[in-house]
Amino acid sequence: MNRTAHERFWPRGLPRTLHFPRTSLWYNLEVAATRYPDKAAIVFYDTVIRYAQLRERVDRLAAFLQQRCGVRRGDRVALFSQNCPQYIVAYYAILRADAAVVPVNAMSTAGEFDYYLADSGASVGVVARDLFASARAAVDEGRLRHAVVLEYADALEAPTDMQVPNWVSARSAPVEHPAVTAWADALGAGLAPAPHLAGPDDLCVLPYTSGTTGHPKGCIHTHYTMTCSLVGSAFWRGLSSESVALGVAPMFHLLGMQNGMNLPICLGGTVAMLPRWDPAAAATLIERYGVSVWTAPPAMLVDFFAQPDIGSRDLSSLAVLTGGGAAMPESVATMLHDRFGLAYLEGYGMTETASFLHGNPPHRPKRQCLGMPTFEVDSRIVDPETLEELPQGETGELITSAPQVMLGYWNNPQANEQAFIERDGKRFLRTGDLACLDEDGYFFMRDRLKRMINASGYKVWPAEVENLMYGHPDIHEVCVIGVRDARRGETVKAFVVPKPPARGTLTAEAIETWCRTMMSAYKVPRIVEFIDALPKSATGKVSWRELQEREAAGKES
Incomplete structure (x- = not known):
């Protein structure tokens, strides 16, 4: 296989290799604040933080984390919040204190939050007031020995004519608890931090991604692995200190964390952010603050450009539109090009690779394509069983070796043994994605080796959802699959065999309502189909692949 074919289309003027900085992520903020003290770092509605x-x-x-919460170098600190300026402050404060961030999905239930604490060993956290109910048990029972609680409304420091959701502008009663400190009180203590000691090889962030067993796994990322992804992305996309990024993807997710927060701060640029996705507010931010770069999954862009008045909005500042997680529909890509002169530059990355890994060259992108390996990235296609490299055009598992690849899974040697292989003196990550390589050296996704659903960029593992659904008193058997969805890319479907007494009376609505109390919203089955029995193999295993194939055939017919 000619793995260097893509070099014929390498962006002109870019080197083949990069010298990656050996500093901490917090140092990026220190440099930006020294160079541009009066420049806008964050725009939140019309509040500007310099x-x-x-x-x-x-x-x-x-x-405060160091002196009042006892945070020490190498400790893990949970961060549980929607997007807001305080999220960025907390993220960098944890790094400034030489600790590592454990970003918690804002849709997590109390049980899921407890799992993150137990697995990571985090005993201190920064929690948004609206999410505190899911953290309260951990605080009351001492698993979270100290929590700093933030209020979104405190970030609205300037008047705005933009429509601010009530859940952002509303104020709640303060939490009265000896282990809880209000955000304003923590900053108001006026303490000075100890010298920053963390370096490039220190643990930086421990984001969680689910595995085939359904148990989330922490990805060990150092300051260096995160930095390699950021610097590679900035060079590949031609970004600079004058870039203004739209930060609307959730920052607890690597897509939003890296592209909507860490990248603009690394450059000394500006992030215009929203707490949750709001297409009308996003258009206003682009117009008002000259947003020039936006990284988003296709579902978000489909929603944005479907606004009735979008043709009358001034989007002229928007120059770089990137993303991944699902293929951009051809019709939408054509509309973006024909109506707005924008090319959607699809890329490829994972939580395990700190987001950016592959990219389409800006001067010669291909649609519905994972792009090509970028700086220092060696990706190959191998037979998933023999691990032998396959010739060009054949579909196999994508493996990759790159400086931004995580060191491994946190406290999970068995998962590490399954995830990594050695080849030609390099350590390769098995991505679990099935892809192929074309004659130009571009990679195209074909399928997933692992049984995973990608719903709007969120990974959903059927085994986890099934295990929870088996707790429903009226469910006898259940099998969960992913089905195509125009907006989410994929959505969750459950085939349910009710227990005999509930047959004919159990409804899809009742199941969905029950599921919403047991799991994060993105995991909840949006489609429920009742069947008499699940197909099974000769050994008695549920043939989920048969249901998946039957569903796909039905969509095509």
Whole structure:
């Protein structure tokens, strides 16, 4: 296989290799604040936080974490919030305190939150007031020995004519608990942090991604692995300190964390952010603050450009539109090009690779394509059983070796043994994705080796959902698969065999309502089909693949 074919189409003027900085992510903020103290670092609706202000707030919270919460170098600190300026302050304060961030999905239930704490060993957290109910048991029972609680409304420091959701502008009663400190009180303590000691090889962030067993696994990312992804992305996309990024993807997810927060701060640029996806507000931010780069999954862009008045909005500043997680529909890509002169530059990355890994060259992109390996990235296609490299055009498992690949899974040697292989003196990550390589060296996704559903960029593992659904008193058997969805890319479907007494009376609506109390919203089956029996193999195993294939055939017929 000619793995270097793509070099014929390498972006002109870019080197084949990069010298990656050996510094911490917090150092990026220190440099930006020193260079551009009065420049806008964050725009939240019409509130502007400048780099000098951001650094000061980070220092104060870092000091509080160190001196009042006992956070030490290498500790893990949970961060449980929707997007807001305080999220960025907390993230960098944890790094400033030489600790590592454990980003918790804002849709997590109390049980899921407890799992993140137990597995990561985090005993201190920063929690948004609206999510505190899911953390309360951990605080009451001492698993979270100290929590700093933030209120979104505190970030609305300037008047705005934009429509701010009530859940953002509303204020709640403060939490009265000896282990809880209000955000304002933590920063108001006026403490000064100890010297920053963390370096490139220290643990930086421990994001969780689910595995085939349904148990989330922590991905060990150092400051260096995160930095390699950021710097590679900036060079590949031609970004600079004057870039303004739209930060609307969730920052607890690597897509939003890296592209909507860490990348603009690394460059000394600006992030215009929203707490949740709001297409009308996103259009206003683009117009008002000159957003120039936006990384988003296709579902978000489909929603954005479907607004009735989008043709009358001034989107002229938007120059770089990137993303991944699902293929961009051909009709939407054509509309973007014909009506707005925008090319959607699809890429490929995973939580395990700190997001950016492959990219389409800006001057010669291909549609519905994973792009090509970028700086220092060696990706190959192998037979998933023999691990022998396959010739060009054949479908196999994509494996990759790159400086941004995680060190491994946290406290999970068995998963590491399954995830990594050695080849030609390099350590390769088995991605579990089935892909093929074309004659130009571009990679195309074909299927998933692992049984995983990608719903709007969120990974959903059927085994986990099934295990929870078996707790329903009226469900006898259940099998969960992914089905195509125009908006989410994929959505969750459950085939349910009710227990005899519930047959004819159990409804899909009742199951969905029950599921919403047991699992994060993105995991809840949006489609429920009742059947008399699940197909099974000769050994008695449920033939989920048969249901998947039957569903796909039905969609095509």
